[in-house]
Amino acid sequence: MDPFAIITVVKTCYTIGVQILDICSNWRHAETEVQKRVIVVESCWNRTKSQVDFMVRITSIMDPDQCRVMDELLKQLLLSLSLAKNTLEGVTQKTSSVRSSIRHFGFKSKAAWVFKKEALDSVVSELEAWQRRFDPSWFLLMKIASPILESELAKATAADERVHEPANAAKNPLALAAGLRKVLSPSLEQTRSLFLPEVQMEWVDIPFSNVKAGRRQDGDNKWYIVDTIELGQATRVREIARDVRVLAAKLSQADPLAFSLLNCKGVIPITRQHVSPALPQPDKTLASHSAPPCPHSHSPGQKDYSHFQLVFRIPRGMEVLQSLRQLLLHSDVNISLSRKIHVAREISKAVNYVHTFSFVHKNVRPESVLCFEDARSTSNYAFLVGFDAFRAADAGTMMGGDMSWARNVYRHPDRQGMDPSEKYSMQHDIYSLGVCLLEIGLWESFVEYVDEPGPNCGLQSKFGKTYYDFLAWSQKKGQISSFDGLAILLKDYLVEQASTRLAPRMGDKYAHVVVSCLTCLDDDNEDFAGLEAMGDDRIGVQFIDKIMKTLDKISL
Structure with a gap:
């Protein structure tokens, strides 16, 4: 220029x-x-x-x-x-x-x-x-x-x-x-100041979401969104605590309406000896394998943290909220085209700013999206939460996984199963976004739930119509010899759904965006091919240019 x-x-x-x-x-x-x-x-x-x-x-x-x-x-x-x-x-x-x-x-x-x-x-x-x-x-x-x-x-x-x-x-x-x-490289003093003391909280579940609404029991009537990061069997407690503080510092600068990311008030570190049933625990119904807590090795003076609670401010006036999964499962199938486009734009914007803050989300799915309505107007907003699996974009990865359909359907084939074959990258978030945009365009929930009776059971994810439709489709393709082969077929199935079913419902531009997201790691993708070697900022420029701008051009 x-x-x-x-x-x-x-x-x-x-x-x-x-x-x-x-x-x-x-x-x-x-x-x-x-x-x-x-x-x-x-x-x-x-x-x-x-x-x-x-x-x-x-x-x-x-x-x-x-x-x-x-x-x-x-x-x-x-x-x-x-x-x-x-x-x-x-x-x-x-x-x-x-x-x-x-x-x-x-x-x-x-x-x-x-x-x-x-x-x-x-x-x-x-x-x-x-x-x-x-x-x-x-x-x-x-x-x-x-x-x-x-x-x-x-x-x-x-x-x-x-x-x-x-x-x-x-x-x-x-x-x-x-x-x-x-806050792209926050100081130690900046991050330490965001650690909040443990307090007794009143909790309200948000259906079909791993985050909860909570408020302090000491007279503070403000409600917050609380996102729990469980340590589980992690042995790198010190490193995780540092990463959580850095994440909180970055999100403390988030403008909710501009970024579609809630503003973070701080982090409450919960020590293992203080864990009680009154505190929110991560929803284990979405994973096929849950392991009991294991002892950690600690340096002298290091606290034995059980989990961290990210505390987010709720924007003023936004009193009605529900997860995107709840909307997909229970709202009118004839939801307006403008509402669907708006939600798609908001989630895409959130993914972009997650990457602008130099970290990857690793958990982009409808359970991680909260949809608010402004009580003072007809406006509605969508915010990305669910940071329990995040990491810095340039950090290492645990390479851990699971066999849950509710999570794997949003994962690129390289990241599915118990032993993912590739380190997590920004394109993996873009792929997950593509699956969400496909769901929004079709307005069909790819994950279904059943309310299991008994204590500590509640809502459990289950295989539903999309899973069985995919199995029937995959059987026509011939014998599947491995889990990796099944994962690749799932991606092919989603691409076919986007290519054949979206345009009549959402238009050619929307369909192109979804296909581009789902194929962002393919060698023949015209929008993203070869960008991984050029750095994260280059991917960000292309994402804005090819995905966000195209969604914004859709006229309603």
Whole structure:
């Protein structure tokens, strides 16, 4: 990308942006509904300008792929601003005509402010849609290792130092970006401060999810989402404790609405001698093999931790929540196309920001997705939780597994079974996302449950329609000689389902996204082939460009 060309495009964008603000300033004394929208337009533009300003200042350290993506996004911004300006100018002319009619006929009309309100809604929609496409690539720039980036961030955020409220993408995106960069390699002091004391909690189960809702019993009425990371037979307690603190530090910078990841308040370490039935235990119904706790070897002074509880804040106003699995099992099969696309976009966004924070999730499935509804509006949100299997993207892996259908159906063939053949990579998360998107598109749950009677039983996963349909399909392919062969056939079956059944329900673009995710490790995949050797950031750029952008282009 030619720096001179980008500066030219940016200058043109700024010129049109000023013209839009001039038109809006003339409407500031209009009806209340119009005034409110004028303020939103100005806020959207100020955010856009601050982020673009920053991006221009670090163009010299961006790699060619990042430059290409940003160049395309700026051209889209120019188009969006041009359309917005034309819309506002058209309304200005129309309202002038209406005022003449009012004077001529001597009656009061609401047409003028209705035109303005609808025009401003259109402008806000254009700017927010562009921002949604821009943010993932912009936040990914914060991972560039360069003193220039550090210097520019320090300059850009100096004015926000007096702001004490948590940073968010809407109000102070530069402060949020600085916080994100700071926790990519958090200090020991940063991570230690996130350890919270053990407290008695009141618990509420979230059906078909391994996380729980909880609140303290000491008078604090706030509810939190609590995600349990069980140590099990792990012997690397010190390393796991460090990784959990680092994860909490990163998620403490998460803006829920921007990242689709809940903001982390901290971690409660539970020592083995304090474990009691009142504390939430990980759901063992989804695994075929459960081992009893075993003794650990500890260094002098090292505590014998049983598990860690990640405590997440619930965004204000979001009172109705359920897991995506519950929605798939029990909601109306005729759920709207727009709702399905929205959930798909939110989960894809969450996976992207998990990778931006430099770790892999390893457990992307409907049980790990919480769907909230905002009690104050008709908006709905989806957040990725279920971090019990996470690890840093550049860390080693335990190479452990299980024979659970409820988990293996979301795993790439290389990661299925008791002894996975490949180390976990970001593409494995992308594959799991593809399975979830296939489920959402078909609106069919690939895992079913039965409520087993007796103490400590409850909901147990079981083989259901999808499993038996796959077995019938695989038998037509001939004899299966090994578990690995069955795992590869399962992937082929899911790809066929996406290729043949999705387009009539969700459209060609959605079907292409799902197939691309499911084949992201195939040598002939046009979107991801050969990227593994180029580094995680290259995979991130391609994921944003090929998956997130395509989902965002789907018109409803």
